[in-house]
Structure formats: C-alpha cells, structure tokens
Amino acid sequence: SAVISQKPSRDICQRGTSLTIQCQVDSQVTMMFWYRQQPGQSLTLIATANQGSEATYESGFVIDKFPISRPNLTFSTLTVSNMSPEDSSIYLCSVAGRLADTDTQYFGPGTRLTVL
Amino acid sequence: QKEVEQNSGPLSVPEGAIASLNCTYSDRGSQSFFWYRQYSGKSPELIMFIYSNGDKEDGRFTAQLNKASQYVSLLIRDSQPSDSATYLCAVMEGYNFNKFYFGSGTKLNVKP
Numbered sequence: 001s002a003v004i005s006q007k008p009s010r011d012i013c014q015r016g017t018s019l020t021i022q023c024q025v026d027s028q029v030t031m032m033f034w035y036r037q038q039p040g041q042s043l044t045l046i047a048t049a050n051q052g053s054e055a056t057y058e059s060g061f062v063i064d065k066f067p068i069s070r071p072n073l074t075f076s077t078l079t080v081s082n083m084s085p086e087d088s089s090i091y092l093c094s095v096a097g098r099l100a101d102t103d104t105q106y107f108g109p110g111t112r113l114t115v116l
Numbered sequence: 117q118k119e120v121e122q123n124s125g126p127l128s129v130p131e132g133a134i135a136s137l138n139c140t141y142s143d144r145g146s147q148s149f150f151w152y153r154q155y156s157g158k159s160p161e162l163i164m165f166i167y168s169n170g171d172k173e174d175g176r177f178t179a180q181l182n183k184a185s186q187y188v189s190l191l192i193r194d195s196q197p198s199d200s201a202t203y204l205c206a207v208m209e210g211y212n213f214n215k216f217y218f219g220s221g222t223k224l225n226v227k228p
Contacts, residue, residue: 001162030213031214033216042218042219042221043160043204043218045215048214048215090159092159096208103148105150105162105206105216107162108159109158110158
C-alpha cells in the first residue's frame with residue numbers, strides 16, 4: 001500500500017483567512033484526489049489534482065476557492081480560501097492507480113478544519 | 117450522475133454473527149468495486165476490492181459481485197465489536213482511476 005501523510009492534521013481558523021493543506025505520498029502515483037467529508041456525511045470529491053496542469057474540479061467547486069497544486073507525482077496541496085464556517089470539514093487526500101502491484105485507491109489521514 | 121446506494125443503517129448484529137452489507141450502483145459499465153471501513157474521526161481504510169463476478173475472500177471478509185444485478189456486497193463473518201464502523205462502498209468509473217463514486221455508507225454496530 002501507499003503511505004500518505006497530510007499536514008496539518010487539524011486546524012482552527014478565522015473566517016476570511018486561507019489554509020493550505022499538504023499531501024505527501026511515499027511513491028509516485030498517477031492519480032491524486034481531494035475530497036471533503038462533512039460530519040456524518042459521505043465523501044464529496046472536490047477535484048482531481050493533475051501533475052503539471054490545472055486541477056479538474058467537480059461541480060460546485062471552483063479554482064478561486066480551492067486552488068490546487070501538484071508539482072510532481074508525490075505531492076499536492078489544497079488551499080481553502082476566504083474561509084467561512086461552512087468550510088468546516090475533514091479534507092482528505094487520496095491516491096489511486098497501480099500501487100504495490102494492485103489497482104486501488106488509498107486515503108490519507110485527513111485534515112480536520114474548523115472555521116470560526 | 118452515477119449513483120451508488122447503500123442503506124445508511126445502523127445495522128446491528130450480535131458478536132459472532134455474520135454482518136451483510138449491500139451496495140447497488142447505477143452505471144452498468146462500472147468495472148471495479150471497493151469496500152472501505154471508516155471509524156469515527158478517522159479516514160477511510162481499504163478493506164477489499166473486487167473486479168470479477170463472484171466471491172472474493174480475505175480472512176473474515178467476503179466481497180460478492182453481481183454485475184448483471186448491479187450489486188456488490190460485503191460479508192463479515194464472526195463479527196467483532198471492533199468491526200463497528202461505517203462501511204463505504206465505492207465504484208470506479210472505467211479503467212483509468214479517473215473517478216470514484218462513493219455511497220453514503222452503512223453504519224454497523226456489533227453488540228458484545
């Protein structure tokens with residue numbers, strides 16, 4: 001399996017500020033995704049982080065609000081901009097592809113964000 | 117919008133029993149199916165994946181896939197209180213890992 005780390009693991013932020021979440025994988029992966037999971041809810045895909053090009057955003061998510069970088073095959077960042085309390089959620093990085101000779105998807109430990 | 121449906125539960129089973137979790141999906145072209153376990157406050161943890169019709173066993177877990185009926189299930193034998201969690205079903209679109217669709221999850225309670 002792939003080992004995925006995220007920083008920070010949690011944060012409490014003020015309304016109107018921005019937070020950048022980092023995702024690091026221990027091996028090169030083709031696909032990286034960013035999800036959001038609000039309390040008691042399932043996973044919502046925010047975007048696919050594309051290496052060397054702009055991320056592909058899902059309906060309801062825009063680049064100005066959630067800018068994403070992916071400079072190489074092992075690292076990505078998600079920024080939550082101009083935060084409001086509605087952005088309070090768990091943000092999850094995931095990777096997918098052929099990992100350890102298995103086609104699958106794994107998740108990072110998540111970043112718990114609280115916006116006051 | 118492709119859909120993945122799960123009963124939200126909670127599903128309660130006594131310790132030692134078999135827990136049966138079901139998932140249906142709308143896209144007949146889906147090829148790969150995944151089960152994740154998620155403990156409260158933790159990220160999803162991959163339990164099993166299945167690509168072919170039939171059963172796939174891994175320890176106490178068995179995944180069952182029926183593409184004709186468009187359902188996938190997860191059986192947990194000899195259920196333990198530590199199995200109490202939310203179980204998420206995911207369906208991969210196509211073959212290239214471009215997108216995954218997740219169900220809303222089934223909460224399982226295993227009572228000692």
